[in-house]
Amino acid sequence: xxxxxxxxxxxxxxxxxxxxxxxxxxxxxxxxxxxxxxxxxxxxxxxxxxxxxxxxxxxxxxxxxxxxxxxxxxxxxxxxxxxxxxxxxxxxxxxxxxxxxxxxxxxxxxxxxxxxxxxxxxxxxxxxxxxxxxxxxxxxxxxxxxxxxxxxxxxxxxxxxxxxxxxxxxxxxxxxxxxxxxxxxxxxxxxxxxxxxxxxxxxxxxxxxxxxxxxxxxxxxxxxxxxx
Amino acid sequence: xxxxxxxxxxxxxxxxxxxxxxxxxxxxxxxxxxxxxxxxxxxxxxxxxxxxxxxxxxxxxxxxxxxxxxxxxxxxxxxxxxxxxxxxxxxxxxxxxxxxxxxxxxxxxxxxxxxxxxxxxxxxxxxxxxxxxxxxxxxxxxxxxxxxxxxxxxxxxxxxxxxxxxxxxxxxxxxxxxxxxxxxxxxxxxxxxxxxxxxxxxxxxxxxxxxxxxxxxxxxxxxxxxxxxxxxxxxxxxxxxxxxxxxxxxxxxxxxxxxxxxxxxxxxxxxxxxxxxxxxxxxxxxxxxxxxxxxxxxxxxxxxxxxxxxxxxxxxxxxxxxxxxxxxxxxxxxxxxxxxxxxxxxxxxxxxxxxxxxxxxxxxxxxxxxxxxxxxxxx
Numbered sequence: 001x002x003x004x005x006x007x008x009x010x011x012x013x014x015x016x017x018x019x020x021x022x023x024x025x026x027x028x029x030x031x032x033x034x035x036x037x038x039x040x041x042x043x044x045x046x047x048x049x050x051x052x053x054x055x056x057x058x059x060x061x062x063x064x065x066x067x068x069x070x071x072x073x074x075x076x077x078x079x080x081x082x083x084x085x086x087x088x089x090x091x092x093x094x095x096x097x098x099x100x101x102x103x104x105x106x107x108x109x110x111x112x113x114x115x116x117x118x119x120x121x122x123x124x125x126x127x128x129x130x131x132x133x134x135x136x137x138x139x140x141x142x143x144x145x146x147x148x149x150x151x152x153x154x155x156x157x158x159x160x161x162x163x164x165x166x167x168x169x170x171x172x173x174x175x176x177x178x179x180x181x182x183x184x185x186x187x188x189x190x191x192x193x194x195x196x197x198x199x200x201x202x203x204x205x206x207x208x209x210x211x212x213x214x215x216x217x218x219x220x221x222x223x224x225x226x227x228x
Numbered sequence: 229x230x231x232x233x234x235x236x237x238x239x240x241x242x243x244x245x246x247x248x249x250x251x252x253x254x255x256x257x258x259x260x261x262x263x264x265x266x267x268x269x270x271x272x273x274x275x276x277x278x279x280x281x282x283x284x285x286x287x288x289x290x291x292x293x294x295x296x297x298x299x300x301x302x303x304x305x306x307x308x309x310x311x312x313x314x315x316x317x318x319x320x321x322x323x324x325x326x327x328x329x330x331x332x333x334x335x336x337x338x339x340x341x342x343x344x345x346x347x348x349x350x351x352x353x354x355x356x357x358x359x360x361x362x363x364x365x366x367x368x369x370x371x372x373x374x375x376x377x378x379x380x381x382x383x384x385x386x387x388x389x390x391x392x393x394x395x396x397x398x399x400x401x402x403x404x405x406x407x408x409x410x411x412x413x414x415x416x417x418x419x420x421x422x423x424x425x426x427x428x429x430x431x432x433x434x435x436x437x438x439x440x441x442x443x444x445x446x447x448x449x450x451x452x453x454x455x456x457x458x459x460x461x462x463x464x465x466x467x468x469x470x471x472x473x474x475x476x477x478x479x480x481x482x483x484x485x486x487x488x489x490x491x492x493x494x495x496x497x498x499x500x501x502x503x504x505x506x507x508x509x510x511x512x513x514x515x516x517x518x519x520x521x522x523x524x525x526x527x528x529x530x531x532x533x534x535x536x537x538x539x540x541x542x543x544x545x546x547x548x549x550x551x552x553x554x555x556x557x558x559x560x561x562x563x564x565x566x567x568x569x570x571x572x573x574x575x576x577x578x579x580x581x582x583x584x585x586x587x588x589x590x591x592x593x594x595x596x597x598x599x600x601x602x603x604x605x606x607x
Contacts, residue, residue, distance in 0.1 A: 058604075
């Protein structure tokens with residue numbers, strides 16, 4: 001895959017500054033981070049510490065003010081928007097805190113969305129969608145709309161959507177933040193299984209120490225600076 | 229397309245209202261456009277070798293019947309007929325259509341575009357109270373040969389009873405099939421002495437169409453110094469002049485039509501912008517999944533296009549069906565009021581244009597949406 005020095009994710013002196021009116025707000029300051037393929041990394045930190053921003057940079061949905069982001073063999077700063085979108089489709093599976101399923105589509109159609117960007121046949125898409133839904137234990141709910149699902153089920157559909165195209169990297173932004181303890185535990189177990197059985201590299205942002213405990217490695221972010 | 233359809237059905241009431249608004253505007257567009265095409269059809273149906281002679285001052289003043297013999301003598305004239313506009317209605321004032329009292333001896337020879345079987349033509353000529361009607365008119369009121377047709381006169385008051393003896397067909401689709409013709413003699417005899425032997429209009433058949441100007445000049449010169457001077461012109465010029473009495477219809481209709489379409493386009497733009505704004509997070513999610521800017525632009529644009537086309541199909545289709553099924557003639561003013569296929573095509577093109585224009589702003593906004601910023605607003 002041509003990873004940066006053998007790392008799936010490598011960030012070099014990454015800075016991110018937001019501008020609100022005329023005020024500069026530094027969010028990330030000189031981040032250096034390396035993640036090997038197959039790892040399960042948890043990023044912790046207080047609100048506003050820059051966790052989600054860091055995750056967005058790794059997922060290629062935001063760009064750094066300064067520094068380099070290398071993920072899955074690409075320097076993201078060099079990619080034009082069209083290629084970056086194609087790169088995300090190929091390499092990134094994103095799991096949101098609020099699930100973000102498309103409400104007018106069924107669970108099946110939501111999971112199928114990333115496959116519509118591929119050249120897979122309808123039959124192969126169907127096979128993959130059923131496989132992903134089976135993996136998260138929701139094949140019987142394929143025809144249900146998100147409104148008919150519980151929070152935990154919605155998040156499992158979102159995970160099925162994230163893995164259906166077999167991405168290189170799974171990024172999860174507080175995936176249990178909106179769930180009760182039981183559902184949260186189920187989601188974390190699922191992420192662990194994806195990491196262990198399907199060898200998916202997982203980077204998860206969380207507030208919850210119990211969630212972070214499921215990861216191989218936990219890094220802390222405070223005021224935009226990464227702590228060991 | 230599935231995604232576009234799902235989004236359109238997301239807010240069914242809003243989609244319905246928007247489609248309905250577009251449909252109304254396209255219905256009006258087709259209607260106004262059909263007014264123009266009907267005028268054009270009536271001009272097309274005009275015979276180039278037929279002249280119309282009327283009073284030089286105004287159409288409302290009659291000419292003496294005695295002009296008939298003098299008109300026959302004019303060089304280049306091969307036939308003369310005459311008639312009067314009757315201006316009545318059938319049973320109810322809203323059932324208004326054109327009726328003419330015509331000289332039955334000559335009228336059908338000068339108007340060969342009204343095709344009548346010889347036996348019916350003979351029966352029409354033979355009976356003083358007989359009438360003939362166009363095929364569309366007969367179909368509209370369910371009249372059959374032999375039926376009694378009572379017409380209430382407005383210019384010539386009273387109830388006038390006619391017996392239907394023939395149904396004519398137009399030789400081409402532009403020919404009016406919504407007119408009733410009856411005997412001029414029957415009308416003339418029924419009038420008080422002071423109103424008799426007066427003709428509304430003479431029609432002249434000329435030997436060749438290129439003689440029209442010369443014959444017109446000769447006729448008008450003939451009556452120049454008489455108490456009832458004439459104005460002679462081609463049938464086409466007469467029709468055009470008749471239409472122009474209403475004003476610059478084409479400009480007026482274009483302004484009204486454009487204003488309606490423009491107003492509805494603003495409504496559609498607003499709807500599409502609202503719809504796109506409500507889905508900011510979803511668009512951000514799609515982009516996160518790898519949907520490129522171009523694809524997002526096409527998705528949102530397709531939604532606007534489908535919305536407008538649905539309205540267009542509904543509006544244009546409704547206009548075509550309604551005006552065809554109802555045999556609408558605007559009280560006989562538009563005898564061939566039919567929405568032409570070309571008008572439907574124009575309406576659908578206009579709907580497509582509305583869709584494209586109304587989709588431009590929201591689809592570009594969606595395509596240029598910055599994912600992280602959009603997701604941050606929600607979080």
